[in-house]
Amino acid sequence: MAASNIIPSLLLKDAVDFSEIKRVLVIKLRHHGDVLLSSPVFTALKAQYPHLEVDGLVYKDTQDMLSLHPAISQLHLIDRGWKKLGVRRQLEAEWGLISQLKQRQYDLVIHLTEHWRGMLLTRLLKPRFSVCQIYARRPGKLWKKTFTHHYPVNAKHRHTVEKHLDALRRIGLYPSDEERRLTAVAGDSAEHAVLDRLAEQGATAGEYIHIHPTSRWLFKSWDVDKMAALINRLQEKGHTIVLSAAPSGDEMRMMEDILERLVHPVINFSGSLTLKELIALIQHAKLFIGVDSVPMHIASATQTPCVALFGPSNEREWSPWLNKHVILSSNHPCRPCDLAGCGDGWRSECLSQIQVEQALNAVERLTS
Template identity: 30%
Template sequence: MDVLKLKKPPRKLLVIKPSSLGDIVHSLPFLNALRDSFPKAEIHWIIAKGLEGLLEGHPMINKLWIINKDEWKRIKGAGTTIKELRSLFKSLKAERYDIVIDLQGLLRSGILAKAAGAPVRVGFKGAREGSRIFYTHTVKGGKDIHAVDRYLEIAKFLGCDISDIKFPFPLSFTSFAAGRLGRLAEESEHARGGQLSPLSFQLPDKYAVIVPGARWETKRWHPERFGELASMLSVKSIVVGGESDADIAGVVVRNSDGNAVSAAGKTTLKELIEIIRNAMFVVTNDSGPMHIAAALNVPVFAIFGPTNPLRTGPYGKPHVIIRKALECSPCYKRKCKNLQCMEMIEVREVADAIRQN
């Protein structure tokens, strides 16, 4: 691979990676390589509203641009969206970036890259929705490698050393050191906006985390089975997820024989990270919290069906993939009438994998 020839180290860089949760976690080693290679440069990052808790206050990032991309899709708010985009484009251009890196690879992110006005705009050759036309340089990422390694291909093109792969999460919050989950601070309390209720329990000294949700319905193992699994574990389980996962988390709890409690919809993203950070292990579908656990070196037992763990599984060791080697898997289908890849995974199989590791 050719390496980008720079006349001088960049003064200011912009990384475009607004979503999703797991993908942003996968891009953290890229951030680490970028910061190590350009210690004096300003690094800015564009992230989607709702996920900013993952990178807020990060010591490697000088400025976080938070975009409300979901609102941009609504036709009724087109007028407001146009005004917001014009303002954003003007502000990005005023920063006078030396390099813009688009890790998202979609039309919207390509337009943002172009709008920033940097002389060097880097993205993937395989970027979708025609976004590659906005780049000055493209890098072959590959489809059969893990997302972490794919992002690092761009870091390599920029001349970064990628031999030391690290996931630089912000430092742990001291309020969790005593094993309790409370309200973090006035800043975190304000972020709730009155929408989330505090947990009504204290975290035990030893516990497992269960993640029964996933963005695709086809990636979800039955919550009843997660509950049965929780009833078989020697430690209490904390069930996590977003507000949309509250109902299935309740199913897990009801089937756990009193050995699980739900935190789904009751935590900020920062609090979720801390719950996972201090867990003994995590049992999960292919989901964003799974990638957080892997990045924090918490042992993961991941249940896979329609997706490929070689591309998007928990990165590194020591993690265990539980899946069925069926001819139709991975199929990457979001809907399936015969979801045998998930149906065939039994509770005892997952419990045995946990006991053996």
């Protein structure tokens, strides 16, 4: 018997006997990147106990982060648009979801956030076992009594992936190094669409640098002039550049500012990619350059080398995961502050201190 299986039986008195578990529900109700960082939980459960049916519950708009994951049996969705349907239709939608989940008869529920909905669903589903992190903002008896297993984390000094996997360790499952990797699957349709578009632009898979300069939180983004200067320098060195950005107004305006400063044309897919196509584009790049946002996490999932610029957010929690990467940040004593820019002013001076030469050197290290 492997040592990882002996430890729970000797020391963890309330370890879960997975031979008695048939179905598991993993709940992750957060943003896209957070959902992708939960993907190793599904991998580890299925890899170590192939008999399990492992389901997920996420918001509808984040489903592409986990859909096609080979370890997931069913992916259940909550549509944030339900609240716009009116009280009666919203309640019908909510009850439909609850009925669907009840039919699955889960033996184990793993709740990976402090969202109240996960707590209520756990109480309604009445699994034999349930596990959740200890949250300072959820100290009440109702929350504590809902779950059979609770686990602590070092919030600021532990990567988010490991925090998720601690839920498994708490119940006696210790993931291997390979099982800790992220999983993001583009799918054949997205693959073909992206490869066709690249071919139309004269680009070849594995021969371009993909840059996603923006984030939905623009205070995480590098200065426009520095990003444009980096692109110009990379083109001077002969690199083919492909740009992308989400279709939001703020991000598209930022991309327009960058494009106005470029000396030569680039391949620009900004605002025109689905999430699955974004996965495919990053997967086929020789290098990804971006900030702390979901495309950076996708680069980790696709094992694409990555240059990541970090400002107010904490790289100990959110850095690229188990892929070849270089993190660029400043030595400001106040970072990471997790604020929306300095003084919540939506401009992060720590990011502005990162110089173009630093980024060029990082690219050289990863592509040489």
